[in-house]
Amino acid sequence: MADTTKTLICPACGKEMEKIYIERAQCFIDVCTNGCGGIFFDNREFKKFDEDHESIDEIKKTLEGKEFNKVDASYKRICPVCGMKMMKNSTSIKGEIIVDDCYGCGGKFLDFGELEKIRAEYKTxxxxxxxxxxxxxxxxxxxxxxxxxxxxxxxxxxxxxxxxxxxxxxxx
Ligand SMILES: [Zn+2]
Ligand SMILES: [Zn+2]
Known part of the structure; x- marks a missing residue:
């Protein structure tokens, strides 16, 4: 388990990420609210957010109406939790959405807008x-x-x- 009190540095833009508590899932996620709008999920947390029926209202509210910096998604990222190089992976056989996975701690980083795209890929x-x-x-x-x-x-x-x-x- 990652230390949930530690402030993470966004792997895409280097800004401090904000911790958002998700009551339903009983976990914190880290959102780059002052930078690029990216989201970091700890090991296994992502499973609680990838399906259409799983509410992401808190995340939407956090990101709503803000302008975010554009980042280069092809750039290799370093995991903000354990410091390992993250790997680029497609989220499904369709191969349309590429996210960053950390094989060290199981963390996952999504660029702004990717969460909703992934959720729209499949219903269940x-x-x-x-x-x-x-x-x-x-x-x-x-x-x-x-x-x-x-x-x-x-x-x-x-x-x-x-x-x-x-x-x-x-x-x-
Ligand atoms: Zn960022
Ligand atoms: Zn890691």
Whole structure:
């Protein structure tokens, strides 16, 4: 668990981030209210915000009516919690939205506007999962069924089921 009292420095623009308490999710998130409008989620917190039915009213209210500095999203960012280089990842098989993930502490940074885009991608977690499975089926054909069965029985991993698991880990 990250120290929830520590003020974070925005990994995109270097300004101090503001802690917003989200009652529903019982956690703090860090918002770059005086800089770029980016949001940092601690490990696993993002899961509480990525679906359409999960309220983000507090976040919207915090960002409402403000002007934010534009940042270069292609720039490599450093995790404000643990100092590791963050990795750029797409949020789904569609690959349209790129966010920064920290593999050190599990944190996730979203640029201004990305949260709502991610929420609009899929209605539910099931839809997101189904899209991954459809993608795997389409790209692997018959191998998919064999591997899926293979994956379920948890036998020794082959090279390809490793790829399968990577995709599953990344998107599900
Ligand atoms: Zn910022
Ligand atoms: Zn980190």
């Amino acid at each position: 977690e099931e839809e997101r999962s189904q899209d991954v499975l459809n993608y795997l089926k389409a790209s692997m054909g018959e191998e998919y069924d064999a591997m899926h069965a293979h994956n379920k029985t948890k036998q020794n991993k082959t090279k390809k089921s490793g790829l399968f698991n990577n995709i599953i880990d990344k998107f599900l």
